[in-house]
Amino acid sequence: MIRLPPQPREWIDRDARIEFEFEGARYEGFGGDVISSALLACGQHLLGRSFKYHRPRGVLSMANHDANVLLQSDTDTNIRADLTPIAQGRSYRAVNTLGGLKRDLTQALGWFDRFLPIGFYYKAFYRPRWLFPYWERLIRELSGLGKIDTTYRGGRQSRTHRYCEVLIVGAGAAGLAAAARLADSDLDVVLVDENRRPGGSLDFMHAREADAQTFRDEALADIDRAANIEWIPDAFASACYDRYTVPLVAASGVTQVHARAIIFATGVIEQPAVFRNNDLPGIVLATGAQRLIHRFAVAPCDTCVVLTANDEGYRAAIDFAEAGIRVAAVVDMQAQPSNDDAAAELLGRGIQLIPAAHIDEARGSGQLEAVTVHSNDAGIVQEIACDGLMMSVGWAPAGSLVYQAGGRFGYDDALHQIVPEATPEGVYTTGRLNGVFSLAARIDDGRAAAAEAAAFLGRSQEAPPRPPRDRTPHSHPYPLKKHRKGDEFIDFDEDIQLKELDVGIREGFDSIQLLKRYSTIGMGPSQGKTSNMNGVRFIAHKCGRDVDAIGVSTPRPFYHPVAMGALAGRRLRREWHTPMHESHLARGAEMMDTGPWRRPKSYTAKSPRSQIEAEYRVVREGVGIIDVSTLGKIEIFGDDAQALLEHAYTCAFDKLALGMTRYIFMVDGSGTLIDDGVAARLGVDHFYITTTSTHSQTVLRLLQLSADQLALDVAIIDRSFQLAAVNLAGPSSRRVLGRLTDIDLDDEAFPYLGLREGVVAEIPARLLRVGFVGELGYEIHCAASQGAALWERLLEAGEPEGCAPFGVEAQRLLRLEKGHIIIGQDTDGTTNPFEVGLGWGVRLDKARFHGKHSLQILQPMLARKLIGFETEDRDGEDPIEECHLVIDGDRIAGRVTSVAYSPVLQKVIGLAFVESKLAEVGTRLTIRTTSGRLVTGVVTDTPFYDPDNARQKPHAEPAYETAA
């Protein structure tokens, strides 16, 4: 056990003992331990395997900055062991291994690394082609990290919104200073941090500094007391959208914070040095080691070497010694120590200082055993035995969210760090992110940022001046050392070595954007937090350019990986129900989507053709009823109502008499058919129109646009959801309807295409005598709240005639026999009315209407036509289907848009677009089916059925009984 004595700020509860399993073995930790800290405390240093070569890996940052240790439990995958608290009885295992972590068989891949160079998948496997499926399967099998248990049903994660005036991201020294400054102001402030406790580096880098702890305690007391500050721990800011919207991701779900000003106190991310075998377990970032010591009271090793290039490394070395770790040496990459006092103290403790040196190589079998130190000037090489190497060689700004907010960054040559140069209004950066490193300066910078934010929001705050950026570098300009034997890892997520970037640059990928995609540097789960900065330095070095000129790759959301469940949140799949929806379900309907609507496909499961034909026969032979509430319904009212319709539709309305309807269709500005329906005249200045189910909003927009453009005095009222509608159709429809209404249904009193208003089954209704399905029929519209009652009463009244509901599939068959088109099925995004035989409805002699100019041009250019065809071919296994191609010789000459077997005609009928030269009645067409079979069809006139519309007249039907 390497658990340390109690530390002043430790996060663990030593009274709570928690047992868990890792790789099949039992371990014990304390409450508050994360998985990594508990395992390290038990002496388990090998915690994971790398992605590509399956190299042994241990902890690196002990923060969410690397993905060295990803685990799998029974219920979850890709668990970040450095962050996730241990849970009683839970079992964990490493991801991406074959045969367990210790003996992982796939580590043999490392032996073949010379055959797996950068971009190898672009260069190999495509020859011979027949082998590709094998390679694809193998790569898919070997790649990826954790495995998802698709049978597991976890709890739903929440999604909510939070509105505030100031959002402070990061509760380290600068963030706390900013929040404390705003305490007791009248601003609504949210302070968030990804850690479970506030304080940031105050808890580990400054844990032994009394003044730092005093500031921390006072600031927290101010924040606790302030009613205007909400503290949100354990949640990370995942992105920044529209400058002021930041989704906070926590274990419970996502809170979208909408702020009026944001202060980013996100700090910096410690960067690793790059040298041979720099990924061995035991090689840790100095701040990672300090997190282990101060938060979890775990010593990361017995004997360590500290590799540094800054003041922080010296202070960390003292910290390690204070914790009882033997510090064998401090290797400084710079010639002069950056902290003379600390250097003197280290020497006083008998610790060896090696200036102007670097680590040449780390050695060990599965864990660090020694490092080879190379002195730059003297050329002396010495090996130091150690089981820990702590790296403190530089920092990269945690600035992704600032970039996303619209901030600009530049490279500070004195600091050797990328720093913000400009931020948008209301967006502020503070602390080490700004290149301000001393604790006092970070506190001042945080207070200044708060004052600036308050002033931006109109609060009179005297903003103190911002402290200047440090002029002493805290980052080494090039902490990378190539080794002749390789294995210097620059990206731990993707196992990318320096030699691979070298090859990429030589192949011409010398910009960071290109090299990122070619090499995948920065594309792993940690999104380049510990690799991008070194990658930029490497390109700049190889290409002889400035770091500023190379720039950084675009940091896109998300900052840390976000679970799909968190993104999904609550299931919110909106669907529209008609008022008769429950009745359809009660009758066993199979429902289908029509845009956002749910409609009955047919009234039995899986809609077999026998059921569809049964529903069809009810309509052709008796009476059927279909729910058409999904139709768009629009009321047009006002002095200019007719003028509006004349402009919006292609036909003329001057002859549309009161109480009559007509078929109408609409084109867009390019002359393309976009909708059809029925228009009814209710008064001189009052019309009622219907649209297709899915285009009512399009029609409404176009009507409103026309009304506005022409400054018409008209009201356009969307009644689509206000009204229910049914179509009662079939030779017996008049008889059934007559039982429920006192409206005179006589053919002369209520002719075909007529409209009447009255009462049906005691329900106020509007009746339209139209016939989409080609039978005598009535479309009955009533208030939506009464739709279900109307539906049920009509079915009940029609029981003697065998009245039954029919679904969309039967309706499609019925209308096909009549040759009626469906917009969107028998038309496409370029179809004009002339192509589908609707030229009769285009009044080019009208002064103006929407799309007229285009239709004038299109009329003489008829390259294709929608024709009817029939065939005797009825191959049940390989039938003609919609979208099958019409072939002329070796060319595609058209496609089928609708096709079905007509029970009444006893042949297959359909509609197809064909080239004009093939549109003559009697022309033989060749249609290719799915299997490639060629079927012959013959172009025929439409309607296929009842061309004289005799079925839509009631003369053949027996006298009806009236409600009276």
Added chain:
Amino acid sequence: METASRSPVLQAFDGGRFEMGAVNGMQIALTQGEAVTAAGYIADLSAVHKRLFVGGGARRFLEAHDIEAPADLLRWWSLGEDGAVVYLHHHRFLVVAPSGTTRPGPLFAIAPGSQGDTLVLHHEAADFALGGEAADAIVRELCPMNLAASSDDVWIATQLAHCDVAVRRMTTDAVTYRLMCAPADAAFLFGVLVEVVQENGGTIAGFNDYLELLEGGASR
């Protein structure tokens, strides 16, 4: 014959637990028989009378019936209790009767249809009341807009759970949201609201339960 009109969310109420009945000729859940929790409630008020007045003469028509409408678009004025007149659009006004009124007056007795230069329409909408201590939190889960920051006289057209809704926020004593949506969206939206209300410790309330709350002044 049975009352023809049905609430668009009638099927969401468990007939065994709720007393069902008719309000203004619409079948609706009346009461759940238990006290509404302070945490939150969602009630179906779809039976409340609503009329749409459209056309160049609509404002004059309302004035002739002693109803003065707001001068600004998307504002609503109270007609007593939770009744409201809303200026929805150019020449378009919505009048919502107070939910406790079974005889809402002559304006609602006018038959739908053309009245000279005014078209009178019966307005069909799913109409819910969402109230209680968790009301703001519930709305925040489903709506990206900061409804809590809106003033009381604003008629807000927004989305809740991806459904188009019109929202009135009333804060006389406690926060109550009146939410109206298309009947087609009602089953889905009500289902989501019930789910979130229950997660927040709230309950489903009947029409009369809501009236009791209204009379108690706890949630107007």
